[in-house]
Amino acid sequence: MMLLTRPGAKSGLHYIVEFHGKRVFDESLLGLKFDGQPPLGPGMKQVAVKPSQADETYTIPAGKTSQVRDHYNAIRADFEDDANRKLTVEIRAYDDGIAFRMIVPDQPGLKQVRLEKELTDFRFSKDAMTYPLLLDGYQSSYEDEYQARNVSGIHNDWLIGLPLLTEIPGVAWVGITEADIENYAGMYLRKGDERLALRTQLSPRIDHPSIAVEGDAPLTTPWRVLMIADNPGRLIESNIVLNLNPPSKIADTSWIKAGKTSWDWWSGDYAANVTFTPGMNTATLKHYIDFSAASGFPYMLIDAGWALANRKSPDDYAAVADITKFDPAVDMPELLRYAKEKNVKLWLWSHWTSVDKYMDKAFPLFEQWGIAGVKIDFMQRDDQQMVAWYRHVVDLAAQYHLMIDFHGAFKPDGLRRTYPNLITREGVMGKEYLKWSARTSPVHNTTLPFTRMLAGPLDYTPGAFGNANRETFVGRNVQPMSLGTRAHELALYVVLESPLQMVSDYPERYAGQHDFEFIKQVPATWDEVRVLGGRPMENITVARRSGKDWYIGSITNWDARTVRVPLDFLGEGKYTAEIYADAPDADQNATHTTFSTQPVDKTSILDVKMVSGGGNAIWVHPSS
Structure with missing residues (x-):
């Protein structure tokens, strides 16, 4: 990421982002607009810059990895304008993305702040495919389906919730979100002034709707996070959002x-x-x-x-x-x-x-x-x-x-x-919606890991054993059904991250069902995660490690498919794979599964076959 100050028509503070030598974001604005003051950003000049770096590893009691490496290079750049107003921009560069935030020091004329909006925007280098969550307003539970839209096709009046997943063709996959929101308002995105630009939008205060943030200086914005990778699975593996928060106070x-x-x-x-x-x-x-x-x-x-x-x-x-x-x-x-x-x-x-x-x-x-x-x-x-x-x-x-x-x-x-x-x-729009609709479908399930889950765990409440396909599904409040196969439902315990994992159905639904053994066995917190393949709205395969055991979950949308799952992440030695798969007729009888075991090692490649709305759940453990 490069910071620029531009005179003339493009006056102000800008940034550029590149990944492997290719442009991700063209010159994009940085700045803040306070009530009763000119924007803070235009006309600013850099007066100091201080580089730094960090490399530490810490542990967390529950999450996608038990140990987290926090490794980055950083700069802290100070700016002033002709009125001697000051602004600091802090940037961190990680292997899996970048983050930046603005700091307004306590200074004459800005001892008490009334922030109207941020000027920050995101100007894509190409017409990116986005997967937005479109919200009706700022008072929202973030519960809806995700869309697929090119940046150029996003309407100006759409309010987009974060995280936002984007694919810039031939360049990178990018997840836009925020971290460490303290004494500040939540961030959203809207279409910017340019065809390929999105701009920040802040949730307004309840008591003063024209103001987003009110208080005493200094003011520090949350981190604006750009998760960047060459494929979307790498974004799911990232801990960058955690790393941008202060250490545990407990x-x-x-x-x-x-x-x-x-x-x-x-x-x-x-x-x-x-x-x-x-x-x-x-x-x-x-x-x-x-x-x-x-x-x-x-x-x-x-x-x-x-x-x-x-x-x-x-x-x-x-x-x-x-x-x-x-x-x-x-x-x-x-x-x-x-x-x-x-x-x-x-x-x-x-x-x-x-x-x-x-x-x-x-x-x-x-x-x-x-x-x-x-x-x-x-x-x-x-x-x-x-x-x-x-x-x-x-x-x-x-x-x-x-x-x-x-x-x-x-x-x-x-x-x-x-x-x-x-x-x-x-x-997140979770399993509860199936009590009155068919909205949390296998398409939704294959999208969530690449979108909402980029920000952190989600209480989606899996575990329904009244599994149904599209033809037999009925939304109902008592004894509800789920859309997709039984094996799809089992795989959600691996695909979706939540350290408090619901087993949502009625106890007698599980009685005498061998498939329930997988739910009893699968952990709710992990030592390591690897995404082995997939695309949003299509399919995903996730492998998670707990101790020496690995769990692999695969799910597909309404298209039947076979995916190849190499087990080269296993350690040395022999392992046993216990496989819960779609039965051949699971597209007609969604509760039907097959169970098998087979010896495997790190050279093995599994062919995972999934019916329409199907899935596959595997427990791999060292052979005794």
């Missing part, structure tokens, strides 16, 4: 543990071969606790309805009530006793407004109860105030040894490095 992270959890919400009020009436009641929740215990899962998630807040108005979760008072149908003391007896820890759902009002007394009480974490829902904003609220929540939760799962959330920004108790979040 000294002892031993209580932060990844794991799988049963979940009472997905199946609706469904029951089979039980003596109790299903619903939000003690007997039903004990049934799920039993299921977690029998399956070796460390957690059970109790979703909406357990607290009085949710029972007063079942269809309006925004009702604010005391989340420490539970519904009469839920004997919480008994559930806590029972879960402890079964060696299962509980997670609790809550609406964010209730957390906002009661967290100071609820969080210490939850710690006394032995609660593992809180799933917090329906924020649907990333303005400056809400961004600050996220940080306050995870900081307070860490003090009481509570993990956090944000739902109705904006995209990750790497905050989980600083607060690793932020174990996962939604910010």
